[in-house]
Amino acid sequence: MLTEERILMSTVKTAKKRRWRLRHDWAWMVAFVVPAALLVIAVQFYPLLFSAYLATQDWTLTSSQFSEGFVGLQNFAKVLQNEVFQRAVRNSALITGTAVVLEMIIGTALAYLAAGSSRIIRAVRTLLILPLVIAPVAAGTLWRMMLNSQMGLTNYLLSFLGIQGPDWLGNADWALVSVIIVDVWMTTPFVLLVVLAGVSSIPEELHESAALDGASRWKSFLYIDIPLMAPLLLLTFLFRMLESLLSLDSIYTLTLGGPGYATFTMTYYIYTLGLRSFNLGMAAAASWLFMSFATLALLVVFWLQRRWQTAQ
Amino acid sequence: MxxxxxxxxxxxxxxxxxxxxxxxxxxxxxxxxxxxxVKPQSEMYTIPPIIFPSHITWEHFEAAFSNPRTLRFLTNSLTVTGITTAVTVVVSTMAAYGLSRMGLRAGVLSLIIFVFLFIRFYPRITTVIPYFLVMRQLALLDTVWAVIIGHLGITIPFVTWLMLIVFQDLPREVEEAAEVDGASPLQRFGLVALPMAAPGVASAAILTAFLSWNEFLIASSVTKRQAQVLSIAVASFVTDRGVQWGPMAAMAVIMIVPMILFALFVQRYLIRGITLGAVKG
The missing domain is CATH 1.20.5 (Single alpha-helices involved in coiled-coils or other helix-helix interfaces)
Incomplete structure (x- = not known):
């Protein structure tokens, strides 16, 4: 694999003549990049800047077609004092924290259980990753039916075990549990796939020599696999954390944020604020608060990736 | 023993x-x-529930397809997914090739990769509201173009990032040999590098198609009636007052079954695409 360092080295090593040709090609390569760059600037960077501007404006689209003036940091203050926002932050932390830890544990366990190349095990793997391709809106819809306390399948099955199932979507606490269940159901396969790829990149000889030394499989998992895969697991954890924080679709169709504000997450709160109440200023301010946290997490991801790549 | x-x-x-x-x-x-x-309406809301219907009915699918709006959802979804995927693959593959062969300094390339990562994971809701305003200004609200351009904003950086990994993994010697033989940059890209990167391109195209087909946030913010796609149709059942499990289930099936079949068909490329970004980055 060519890391940037090696590219750099080979570039430095090239002769003068070669360098001229590189510069000659450069125009071509720039031309290759331009369409993508323009689109990213227009659809990502421009709206981002626009959003930073909105965060300082008093603008509710339902009462005015234009901004009603600069308000400085007032939007930020209003958002931070808003009880629904505070609740949304708590909910997001709770849902993402619990769901991602569960996904990591279950996904890693399943990756080991579903490793192998026999036909049956391959079929099992195909089956297990299905939730990954299902649209989150559809997954939310599906679980909305599953978890209906009266007519849904979940409580019906629980009744065979003699358990009186809870009012999943009607009770504030159980609704949070429901959101976590759906998140775990949808994205555990992602962890499974990544861990499976990580395990298969561990040299077989390491396990063999460990087995010769009398190490049990559990021990070789603990002392060989885990340390070797630690960066990968950490990255997967961060990826999943960010994605889970951003998820909106499944909550939308599962609970609509309810009952009351019980399952409002940060993303859902900003969504309703901006695209239902059309309070553009406050929504932008809230999303920049959210953004600062996400950027921090991303810097950690990035740093880890670079470090891991140069270590390889 | x-x-x-x-x-x-x-x-x-x-x-x-x-x-x-x-x-x-x-x-x-x-x-x-x-x-x-496929459960008859009469067996839908009983307590305790009837899990296996006494007979199979197609009434929910018939009702869905006899409504002209359903067909519009379907064609809109197909149009959006098709155009988004085609444009993304062409534009991103070229961009990734250009970036990987520009001879950029390591620091610059790292910065570009961070920008891609950032675009993939920052809270998208931040740009959705300004994007809505821009589309309103351009009078593109409620057109498939608003949805397509919005999707391209996500898929192009993501796929460029994936293809960058693919191109950096390719052996450079073949291209250098072609260069010595007098191949132009366009020929080196199209006739040498691209065939070698073909499996990666397939993975990227498949991931883009899934992303675009399943996307909800952008589609829901810039469409009202004309340009609605299947994800909006599925979500719309939630806000309706009455419970309509039959039609709701039928619409969800219409949305997910084609993608499940597609996923089974292209499984290898799909898995490669999903793990590529996480394992290598």
Whole structure:
């Protein structure tokens, strides 16, 4: 694999003549990049800047077609004092924290259980990753039916075990549990796939020599696999954390944020604020608060990736 | 010796048990959705529930397809997914090739990669509201173009990032040999690098198609009636006052079954695409 360092080295090593040709090609390569760059600037960077501007404006689209003036940091203050926002932050932390830890544990366990190349095990793997391709809106819809306390399948099955199932979507606490269940159901396969790829990149000889030394499989998992895969697991954890924080679709169709504000997450709160109440200023301010946290997490991801790549 | 083979058998049994449970957890909800989509209205809301319908009815699908709006959702979804995927693959593959062969300094390339990562994971809701305003200004609200351009904003950086990994992994010698033989940059890209990167391109195209087909946030913010796609149609049942499980299940089935079949068909490329970004980055 060519890391940037090696590219750099080979570039430095090239002769003068070669360098001229590189510069000659450069125009071509720039031309290759331009369409993508323009689109990213227009659809990502421009709206981002626009959003930073909105965060300082008093603008509710339902009462005015234009901004009603600069308000400085007032939007930020209003958002931070808003009880629904505070609740949304708590909910997001709770849902993402619990769901991602569960996904990591279950996904890693399943990756080991579903490793192998026999036909049956391959079929099992195909089956297990299905939730990954299902649209989150559809997954939310599906679980909305599953978890209906009266007519849904979940409580019906629980009744065979003699358990009186809870009012999943009607009770504030159980609704949070429901959101976590759906998140775990949808994205555990992602962890499974990544861990499976990580395990298969561990040299077989390491396990063999460990087995010769009398190490049990559990021990070789603990002392060989885990340390070797630690960066990968950490990255997967961060990826999943960010994605889970951003998820909106499944909550939308599962609970609509309810009952009351019980399952409002940060993303859902900003969504309703901006695209239902059309309070553009406050929504932008809230999303920049959210953004600062996400950027921090991303810097950690990035740093880890670079470090891991140069270590390889 | 005996006890050792005994623990082996127990281990095996436990493994089979755990995998069976995991498969059931995936399959049972999906089966339940399918059953609900063919269950007669009269058996839908009973307590205790009737899980297996007494007979199969297609009434929910008939109702869905006799509504001209459903066909519009479908054609809109197909148009958006098709155009988004085609444009993304062409534009991103070229961009990734350009970036990987520009001879950029390591620091610059790292910065570009961070920008891609940032675009993929920052809270998208931040740009959705300004994007809505821009589309309103351009009078593109409620057109498939608003949805397509919005999707391109996500898929192009993501796929460029994936293809950058693919191109950096390719052996450079073949291209250098072609260069010595007098191949132009365009020829080196199209005739040398691209064929070698073909499996990566396939993975990228498939991932883009899934992303665009399943996307909800952008589609819901810039469409009202004309340009609505399937994800909006599925979500719209939630806000309706009455409970309409039959039509709701049927619409969800219409949305997910083609993608499940597609996923089974292209499984290898799909898995490669999903793991590529996480494992290598």
């Amino acid at each position: 005996l006890s050792r083979s005994f623990t082996k058998i127990t281990q095996r049994a436990l493994r089979i048990l755990a995998l069976t449970i995991a498969c059931l957890v995936v399959l049972v909800p999906l089966g339940y959705l399918l059953l609900n989509s």
